Amino acid sequence: MPEFNHIFLPGSTSSFPYSTHGGGGFNLRPRLNRGQHGSRIQGAFTEAVSEFSEGDSDFEFVYIEFESAINFELAFDRFEDTAGNIRLATCRAISSTDDNEQITFKIAVYLNRTAVSSFLTKIEQYIAEDTPAGRPRNQNLVANIENIRAATLESFWQEPEISFPQPNENVWWEVWFSKSEGNEIQEAFSSLRENNLLVSERLLEFPENTVCLVRGTVNQLAEVILYRNNLAELRKPVETSDFFANLDKAWTGEFIDDLKARIINQIDEHEISVCLLDTGVNRVNPLLEDLIQARNLDSINPSWTNSDSYRYGHGTPMAGLILYGDLNEPLSSSDSINITNNVESIKIIDASTANDPDLYGKITLEAIASAEVINPSHKRIVCLAVTAPDHKYLGRPSSWSAAIDQKLFGAIDERNDNTLVLISGGNLPLNDRLNYPLANDDFSIEDPAQSFNSITVGSFTNKDRIDAVEFPGATLLANRGAMAPCNSTSILWNNKWPRKPDVVFEGGNDGVFDTGILDHDSLKLLSSGVGGVGKSWLTTFSDTSASVALASKFASELYQQYPDYKPETIRALIIHSADWNDIMLNSASLSDLNAEQKTDLLSKVGYGIPNLGKAKYSAENSLSIIAERSLKPFKYEESRVKTNEFHLFDLPWPSDILVELAELEVKLKITLSYFIEPNPGNRRYQDDQSYKSHGLRFKMIDRAEGLTLFKARVSKAIRDGLEDYIPEGNENWILGSQVRDKGSIQRIYG
Template identity: 40%
Template sequence: MVESISAIKLAAIDALWTDERELLPNAEQAIWWEVWLRYSEKFDCEAFVREHAPHLNLRVSAESIRFLDRTIILVFGTREQISHSIHLLGAIAELRKAKDTADFFTGMGRQDQRAWIEQTLENLTPPPNDAPTICILDTGINHEHPLLQPVAEMTDMHTYIPGWGTDDRNGHGTNMAGVSIYGDLTEAVANPLPLKLTHRLESVKITPNPDFHTDKKLYGAITRDSIARVEIEADRQRLFCMAVSTTDNRDRGRPSSWSATIDAISSGAEDEQQRLVILSAGNTDPQHRHLYPNNNLTDEVHDPGQSWNALTVGGYTEKVWLDTATNPDWIPLAPAGGLAPASCTSMTWQKTWPIKSDIVMEAGNMATNPANEGADYIDDALQLLTTGHQFALGKQLVSFGDTSAATALAANLAAKVQALYPDYWPETIRALLIHSAKWTPAMKAVFEPLNSQAKYQQLMRYCGYGVPDQDALFWSARNELTLIAQDVIYPYTKKGSNVKTRDINLHTLPWPADVLRDLPPKTQVEMKVTWSYFIEPNPGERGWVNKYRYASHGLRFDVRRPLETLTDFKQRINQKARDEEHAYNGATPDSGQWLLGEKLRSLGSVHSDTWTGTAAELAERGYIAVYPVLGWWKERANLERWGKSARYALIVGIKTPSVATDIYTAIEKQIFLPVAIE
């Protein structure tokens, strides 16, 4: 009977385990467990665990994370030790393997690091030769690092100035390379699981040192020429990743020569080839980070991060565990899910400029000592793990962070999407990352209550659209449906001496209307619409006033309203297209059911908004119109751009309650077709 009870207790641990089954330790293997405790108004589960852990020879972390109905702590011990107490098991909602941190590996000697690297290589499957490529524009890459050899060739290493060489003597480029291929290497190295790589590496050394602030060069030209150099050498599917930026705050969101060059390159203005360029938002002043989060509010996104077409990446952090035994009294500077101390924002920009950053990714954290109120990178556990450029001297695995690491993570994510969907355009991949993004509770808490569009604008200028959800990005749950369209529109035409708007694209969406109507009458559903297009820039000062605009063209979307007939919808959209000034300013409200509203969501060249209503209302909203508004292609007819076409990607997601029936079957045989209205 005693053996049966023990087996039941161990089985209870198996049932509480929500991580990958391969990571569940055997009964006598001691590990750090991530313990998610239940919430009760009558019983303090965390206090109970801390009080009884010594009696079970369990160690408990000093830190904890509290959410609405869960408290998370780290516990070191075996399955058997945890299973000894029925009361302890009753306090636990779920168990996971605690994330290994960078300090575990950076604190190792060279031989131990090499052993972990060799284990990773044994489990690794290199990408195919025709896999997508991330081209890193940085300080070069030392591609002979053991973890980079499977994805990088010497022939793909380039330099802007031949005398610089292609190697990395600073470390920044090689750090970027490791994260762009593996993500946070902590997870890849720590988990003895098969690892299949999806993309490869290229490099152009555009500077010997990323801290080039006194080196006055025309970096727009350097970026343009470096990209051209890579594309001449090899014709392949690639995206570009650059975490080099300036540090001055002169632009305040206005286009610069560098950001406008990025816009021209990505739009294909000169060669009709569109490109995805991923940029960092830049880092806040390290001397002022102890003022967090106030320093984030005033330190602006760095040039060229204001680029309209680029995917600009800021930083947030989930890294809040540090070694309080080694660093007593030190505490993490940013809370779990909060903006990273290094992340710049567009809080002080004029309201007419695009929302930047677009998304945020893990950028690491810092810690502060209450005794002196200084902020420091005190513990590598608060950073990511990546490849070191001095690997031959023993620094094979090193810590890395700030918005450079976040930018490399975004490139890693974008390349995975490109590998999975090779036919998707750069505009589509940018849209997908933004469409899947969500704000964390810590981000929203900074601006609560979120009861106005002004508050949401502050939130977006603080952290963009949030953190991409990889589950939502790569897979749709059965209660979620994502529809994707890649299409072309001709915004303008010339009649006599006048340039006028031309096409409106009407997308008929194959809503499962019958399924939605069959749901209970008050069932709340969501429709999220994201779309992305690239503009051709006009960066001169004249582009900053109303008459001559920076963007070549503007595009907007609108959705048929409930109770609005298709004929009425067409007439309304035609009226909005004719009244261009009215449309450009984002008027014509569509009730309070849109989270952001037309005016706020229409900034820049990527737009995303969420509508919430009943299932019956959604069933009647099966049409989305895409229409043009003002741009210099129209207003500067002498440049003869008015006849050009414009590409765009449109993503529509429907989210129904988990109790809803399958909504895929209802649209399986339907086709997503655009119809042009003259």
């Protein structure tokens, strides 16, 4: 069937005023005696202020911790004002350990002297005054507060799964400071050093926060930063994992020489690079030496070499997969092979370096910047397989994932138009795979793969061959086409966060032999090895690291086809081309699955397996229309932020042809891709609405629905202008909004 480039929809789009139709209200605790409750809160607040200020009536500010009643939220917006007198510093949702799913919310709040006085006045008004509607004044602020106490350093701890360090335990801290005018942050760093605390030289900058690493005890840290007015939060720094197995395998050099003779090098025909952030690359491997320039190798640490320092290699086999794919295929063929991917390697971890924590968000940004210096005119696919498995964010942003989101968004006045990041989801430990697939539900996607703006890559497998003579009675863990045993998932994540992974690529398989795990070469991919004395230039490789390398190869080749497209569009084309196979759907159709089954599907294998042909080309029976637009979702008006506009697309349907095909069933698939601007400060207990700058969605006009009434269904601002509004249409997609409307990429079916 003939193939041709996708149709790009140029021109402007109609814009219309937008406002939301509203949502649920604020839930208040019922049956409170406001006099008793208000007096108790008043006393607790006064005592907490006195305790934090140590009785000093001339205090400048205090940090106070407020705790909600069980399963009732606090009125978070009432703990902030535009003058900066009161500021919500941190917020935590603390779940009970029993089966009752009870949640308590704790917030640490900065209040200066003016705010303390104002808060006491509001409590008095709550006790004694009513609103015109007959409700207690400031009821939303006061009613759901259960406890108040002076804040401690633990009030700023944002790791619900990790115990707060003991008072004299000397540990690394990730310290977040709120940005403010003046030199307050530099003064904080100077004070930390003066008090014999070790402070990392690396700083990670966000629009509202500066993050640094500090080593010291709870008591040391409390003396220095608890009484600074710009403390925002504390976290445990990321420590990377060692995921490199012994994959030695001997091959003869004749296979390599034969393959090299069949290579057609087309790398210099475009300016698209795959930037590999990993353990370095041994380009002396004969399969790599002519394809990766020495100038394309660098390291974030000048004392390191640029070569792969791990015994069996990790960056080197990833580079091989980015260039060749699974080497089993070209080595088994006699055909010519076109190599088009330009590989950059920036070494970010080294086997000889102690595994101290570091600001891996900052390291990632530094590494990308190094690649941009090497090839400043290139557009770039960043490939990252370094993840942190012991830091269970369960979808919540970290400094690392937020740094990646910030890089991909860019700045308001300088948007990112040339970089896309792909991250591996992380792997189940080998022995845990015996409980496949149940164990996968309990093993979370790893940090920083919860990033909104990146593409998170998981694993499926088509590897299904075990030598029955060598391993009699051995069985496969995963059937051909199923989720790979190594694959981590987002099953455990709160429903607010994006579904991850986004897509899956080949990651290899495992088996069971004599009741133990069978980790055999026949179930893995083949790639370039580090070589050396007694080692082959070829090695086997697997897991989500292999998958993200294959995904980066895919993305680079797609970018070469459409070099003028924005990174958001390349991401959309990858996910738009993906689909689930029968094994993933359990031989059912997507429409036969209920909402829970659809959610599980997206949380395990994302949107499925991408298809490069579909991503690159349209066909006579499969047409893709692409539109790139800029939207300003908010405006500042009447001293507050309001929703601004929505875009309406009039798609160029070939009406005469569609009339002729009136009885033919047509499938419609729509993919929306955009980059959010992150707000990683942990307010609103890390709710996705607080973290992301905006959440774009889409709707489609129904059959026989009038255009004006469709606009009114979308926007309250238009509905309010109609005298008699009677809805004419709705939407009933196979993937409904409750399942798909997560993160910054959504896809629907109809």
